[in-house]
Amino acid sequence: MFGLYGRPIVRSLKSAGFKTFTWLMPEGERYKSFSILEKAVGFLSESRFERNDLVLALGGGVVGDLAGFGAAIYLRGIPVIQVPTTLLAQIDSSVGGKTGINLPAGKNLVGAFHQPTAVFIDTETLMSLPSRELVSGFCEMVKQSLIAGESLFEKTVKCLREVSKTKDFLLSTEFEELIAANCAFKASIVANDEREATNRSDVKSRRILNFGHTTAHALEAITNYRTFRHGEAVGYGMLVAGELSRNLGLLASQDLQSLRTAVALCGPLPRADHLDVNQIIRALQHDKKSVGGQINWVLLERVGLPKIVDGGLISARTLRLSLRAGLQRRPRQTEGGH
């Protein structure tokens, strides 16, 4: 990754008169840890970073979260610029100011809010992204558009159709505008509820960004984070949330069909129909986003109209049925456990 994009950036910063120090972290979610964070801030200290120096986080969400958290705590906070190179990081993790690391007990359990000074996105980086990382980013895009509204949803579906014809569409102005629209939407939600107030449940609260994430976190946890890329799990999470919404009489069948079509356009998802529904339900109870031990589902009334629903109001039977329907095998699936 650094070989692809790091060197040209360092060269151009140097030629613009900046002094640069490079630190590389190992690749992978498991390195979003305390011990790597310690190395990162240790490097800042050894390199004598001062309060008016800045961190430039080049990479996917793992790098952005760890480097952002390092910048948040070093000298009680120095600026960070995010330069996300995965689709997921470009439309989601680089915007909004959440930074952090994982604990053995769970993901993102330690962190800080630290808004980036700037986010620079070059869509050309998407061309070197492995296809599953793209699928993962597409799923998060669909999620964002489903809660944002008809206009973004339609644009997203149109772009996904174009990408399925030719990957070069990722370099088009239209796709660039779609990324910008996603960032603008996320920023509009965050500006309104920066710290994700637990007492808010309106359509503009940050909690609505968790659409599809309740089931996704459970799927990731029961498979030890090995089977699904995060966005792939969100793909299933949206299908389950869609089924639940329809089964509770909130969402029309036709809208559920649009949701299914949009998820299918993201690309193949690893299979999930062999997973144990009881185990998923147990994992759901441990969701980090629960408040007072209660799961709060983000469901949909229609595209652009999310609704936060108290899990206590959903019967065990409806939950089970919705999970089975959402996780069933569909065309274009790959075998799980890559």
Ligand SMILES: NC(=O)c1ccc[n+]([C@@H]2O[C@H](COP(=O)([O-])OP(=O)(O)OC[C@H]3O[C@@H](n4cnc5c(N)ncnc54)[C@H](O)[C@@H]3O)[C@@H](O)[C@H]2O)c1
């Ligand atoms: N802070 C937030 O608000 C927020 C939101 C969503 C997700 N996240 C976090 O983001 C992380 C996931 O981020 P991710 O999906 O970007 O995964 P990632 O950072 O692990 O990147 C995925 C893989 O792609 C490689 N890669 C990155 N850019 C590339 C490129 N242009 N070409 C080729 N390979 C490239 C990486 O080295 C890595 O192997 C998780 O830790 C999640 O918790 C944070």
Ligand SMILES: [Zn+2]
């Ligand atoms: Zn997500």
